Amino acid sequence: MFKPLGNDFLLHQRLEAPVLSPRASACYTSIQDLESKQLLNNLLTSNDFAKQFELFAASVVYSITFGLRIVTGEEWQIQTSHECLENFVHAAQVGAWMVDAFPSLNYLPRILTPWQQTAERWYEKWANLHITNMRDALKRDGWNWSKDFKKANEAKNMTDMEVAWDLGVLCDAGVETTSIQLQIFVQACLAYPEWIPKAQRELDDVVGDKRLPDFQDLEKLPYLQAVVEENFRWRHIVPAGVPHATTQDDYYKGFLIPKGSVVVPLFVAMRQDEHVFDDPAVFRPERWIGKSSPSNFGYGRRVCPGRFIARNSMAIAIARMLWAFDIRSKDGARITVNERMYTAGLVSGPKHFDAVFTPRSEVHKRVIESSYKSVNKNVAHLLDEVREKLVSTGLSPRA
Numbered sequence: 001m002f003k004p005l006g007n008d009f010l011l012h013q014r015l016e017a018p019v020l021s022p023r024a025s026a027c028y029t030s031i032q033d034l035e036s037k038q039l040l041n042n043l044l045t046s047n048d049f050a051k052q053f054e055l056f057a058a059s060v061v062y063s064i065t066f067g068l069r070i071v072t073g074e075e076w077q078i079q080t081s082h083e084c085l086e087n088f089v090h091a092a093q094v095g096a097w098m099v100d101a102f103p104s105l106n107y108l109p110r111i112l113t114p115w116q117q118t119a120e121r122w123y124e125k126w127a128n129l130h131i132t133n134m135r136d137a138l139k140r141d142g143w144n145w146s147k148d149f150k151k152a153n154e155a156k157n158m159t160d161m162e163v164a165w166d167l168g169v170l171c172d173a174g175v176e177t178t179s180i181q182l183q184i185f186v187q188a189c190l191a192y193p194e195w196i197p198k199a200q201r202e203l204d205d206v207v208g209d210k211r212l213p214d215f216q217d218l219e220k221l222p223y224l225q226a227v228v229e230e231n232f233r234w235r236h237i238v239p240a241g242v243p244h245a246t247t248q249d250d251y252y253k254g255f256l257i258p259k260g261s262v263v264v265p266l267f268v269a270m271r272q273d274e275h276v277f278d279d280p281a282v283f284r285p286e287r288w289i290g291k292s293s294p295s296n297f298g299y300g301r302r303v304c305p306g307r308f309i310a311r312n313s314m315a316i317a318i319a320r321m322l323w324a325f326d327i328r329s330k331d332g333a334r335i336t337v338n339e340r341m342y343t344a345g346l347v348s349g350p351k352h353f354d355a356v357f358t359p360r361s362e363v364h365k366r367v368i369e370s371s372y373k374s375v376n377k378n379v380a381h382l383l384d385e386v387r388e389k390l391v392s393t394g395l396s397p398r399a
């Protein structure tokens with residue numbers, strides 16, 4: 001993820017690109033269908049939406065990458081991933097160790113540089129998770145990204161560990177992001193509930209109450225699409241952006257930005273700009289009717305490669321939750337959102353808050369239960385169908 005731009009970076013990008021293109025991403029919908037039905041069913045008995053969103057997000061990417069569903073959150077893979085990401089966040093904090101300020105300290109004898117041992121231990125744990133995940137995935141039934149990457153020409157001169165890191169990073173990057181963005185959606189329901197009846201009316205008109213909304217319905221749901229878009233704008237999960245560097249001299253409004261300059265795309269400033277968005281603090285889907293903004297996922301070479309998968313996950317989960325539930329605060333009162341309710345750090349999401357998910361009617365509840373009961377939960381079968389779909393779309397899976 002933090003590999004500098006160069007031939008090696010581009011080789012890894014070429015390895016990943018075929019499974020992440022818009023056309024390929026549209027082939028994973030049966031996995032997102034299963035996991036969003038699981039999500040709705042879980043929300044019938046649990047208001048712990050943060051946990052359920054994490055299961056949803058993790059299961060989508062772990063299924064596609066490793067042929068492994070994440071069902072309880074107790075799976076050792078997801079537990080270890082949590083631990084490794086916590087270590088990563090700690091290590092990425094500038095000033096976490098004295099060596100950040102005085103890099104020459106790294107040349108002292110090992111006994112005097114305990115941070116190096118910590119870093120090695122943390123690296124080994126993470127690397128071991130990735131390689132074990134990949135090796136297990138190669139033995140599982142059904143197509144998956146691990147099998148696909150291993151057969152790719154780009155991987156021929158890579159070590160197993162390099163391929164395993166590509167797969168692992170994709171997985172790690174897809175869990176917290178999607179689940180936080182869904183928590184932001186719930187907060188928008190609690191803070192600005194006036195848009196919800198409009199979205200539910202549209203769903204009722206197009207879908208009715210006898211079945212769940214499906215992927216095919218999405219293009220007939222412009223208001224719902226606008227809700228998804230506004231959700232990305234209202235609160236950005238990387239408010240302070242990921243720093244990038246220019247690869248050549250550039251000019252902006254007559255100012256020279258020399259090659260090698262660090263440029264920080266400050267998402268929070270762009271998405272809350274009063275000159276562009278009227279009343280930016282307000283969640284107002286109407287701003288996006290018939291429009292979308294790809295910039296939520298970053299820019300240039302480092303743009304989020306999972307953006308097409310992420311958008312499909314967000315759209316189906318939001319459509320189905322709005323169709324299925326009334327989402328309110330515990331006491332039914334509107335909440336006021338402020339900065340203190342958000343975590344600090346590179347990725348920022350809502351701190352714990354409560355919300356109550358109530359099925360919109362007995363009919364809706366029965367549809368949730370029966371859809372969950374009847375959906376094919378055999379991920380190997382689903383992944384073989386994904387492979388067939390890739391082929392019928394004109395793509396060439398490598399495994």
Ligand code: HEM
Pocket residue numbers: 001002061169170171173174175177178181237238242296297298299301302303304305306307309310311314
């Ligand atoms: C709602 C969900 C998501 C959001 C809002 C999101 C957003 C972002 C953003 C803002 C970046 C930084 C881009 C930049 O540096 O300019 C990023 C990077 C990245 N994302 Fe996502 N993402 C999401 C889901 C996913 C998923 C599902 C995957 C994988 C399947 C993924 C994989 C990655 C990777 C690997 C990077 C690093 C790219 C690089 O540095 O070359 N993301 N994402």
